[in-house]
Amino acid sequence: MNLKSIYKLGSPPLFYKLCIVLEPWYLISSILLIAVGMYGGLFVAPPDYQMGDAFRIIYFHVPSAYVSMMAYVFMAVSAIIGLTWRSNVAFSLAKSCAPIGASFTFLALITGMLWGKPMWGTAWVWDARLTSELILLFLYLAYIMLHLSIPDRSKADRATALLAIVGVVNIPIIHYSVVWWNTLHQASTISKFAKPSIATEMLWPLVIMILGYTLLFAAFLSKRTAAELAVREKRTRWLQTLIVGDKNNA
Amino acid sequence: MLPRHRRFTGLIVVLFGVSLASFFVLKSFQENLLYYFTPVQVQSGEAPIDREFRMGGLVVPGSFKREEGSLSVEFVMTDGGASIRVKYTGLLPDLFKEGQGIITRGRINASGVFSAIEVLAKHDENYMPPKIQPLTEQT
Structure with missing residues (x-):
């Protein structure tokens, strides 16, 4: 791909159409993958030797936690592109990431608490991993509230982009918290270069669930970004002809 | 330097500064974070x-x-x-x-x-x- 075709993605009409076209494919493939992953994780995978069936919450906890961090990195990169090129498409992407990322962070925290109560003996502790993931939720919420509190859209875009970029230092802290400090939370099972410390028949549904959750994020993001672009470009001719054209066809 | 190059460099400097600051903060709280x-x-x-x-x-x-x-x-x-x-x-x-x-x-x-x-x-x-x-x- 040459540089010119990347620049073309910055054009709102083109990106809007791309989102509209890709969204159903992302959604269908993510539903299929999540269905297969849930069947594999809840019915096919054997119970854990210590935790029995309770370990199966890993199939929801790990994908949510992964997407919560990936979404933040995506938001920060969009913010850098937006601030550098003053790109409306990049700012729309960043703004659309925040509520989706916050939801996945919330899911990761809740599923972790549900597992922690019986297994650790407590739903919440203030160790480095749990605290930094909670800070991630607060960063997303701060981003959303900051955007709402500034009436001028381009000022809001720039201020929130800076917040997103500064907050990205939290991502390596979350990831390495279990390595750098003693934590109650266990170390990473699969996100390391060595062999995963999970049996293969338990691993494959997890990988499929992670892929499914990632595509679900892509589907939500496409939908939200298309809507955001439509709001921002409501007075432009391309959007008006697109909508009126659709009406004529119907 | 184009304005967008200046903005990009500025952002990288901000990101580097924040990383460095948080590194020292975490370093000094090392014991409390255990x-x-x-x-x-x-x-x-x-x-x-x-x-x-x-x-x-x-x-x-x-x-x-x-x-x-x-x-x-x-x-x-x-x-x-x-x-x-x-x-x-x-x-x-x-x-x-x-x-x-x-x-x-x-x-x-x-x-x-x-x-x-x-x-x-x-x-x-x-x-x-x-x-x-x-x-x-x-x-």
Whole structure:
């Protein structure tokens, strides 16, 4: 791909159409993958030797936690592109990431608490991993509230982009918290270069669930970004002809 | 320099500065961010003696004793280097057993016995089905 075709993605009409076209494919493939992953994780995978069936919450906890961090990195990169090129498409992407990322962070925290109560003996502790993931939720919420509190859209875009970029230092802290400090939370099972410390028949549904959750994020993001672009470009001719054209066809 | 180059460089400098600042902040809070001390650290006097702290380690196999008809238990915790006797009265989590990693919260007394007021089980990152468990127990 040459540089010119990347620049073309910055054009709102083109990106809007791309989102509209890709969204159903992302959604269908993510539903299929999540269905297969849930069947594999809840019915096919054997119970854990210590935790029995309770370990199966890993199939929801790990994908949510992964997407919560990936979404933040995506938001920060969009913010850098937006601030550098003053790109409306990049700012729309960043703004659309925040509520989706916050939801996945919330899911990761809740599923972790549900597992922690019986297994650790407590739903919440203030160790480095749990605290930094909670800070991630607060960063997303701060981003959303900051955007709402500034009436001028381009000022809001720039201020929130800076917040997103500064907050990205939290991502390596979350990831390495279990390595750098003693934590109650266990170390990473699969996100390391060595062999995963999970049996293969338990691993494959997890990988499929992670892929499914990632595509679900892509589907939500496409939908939200298309809507955001439509709001921002409501007075432009391309959007008006697109909508009126659709009406004529119907 | 084009304006967009200037903006991009500015952002990278901001990001670098924030990373550096948070590195030093985390470095200086290193001790407070440790969720627990290991028995070796406790024995060498790194853990506070005048207040509560947490200790993490393995329950030594064969050391677990329960006082008949009560919730009072006693066991030894180790990290391979040092061993510390722990007394506790209360409910134990599902994963608690001998050989298991746990985290206890409490105080250490003058005779070197740790009286715990909370016991949490620490699960490791290994997940496996029951049938291959004997293999790992041998190693």
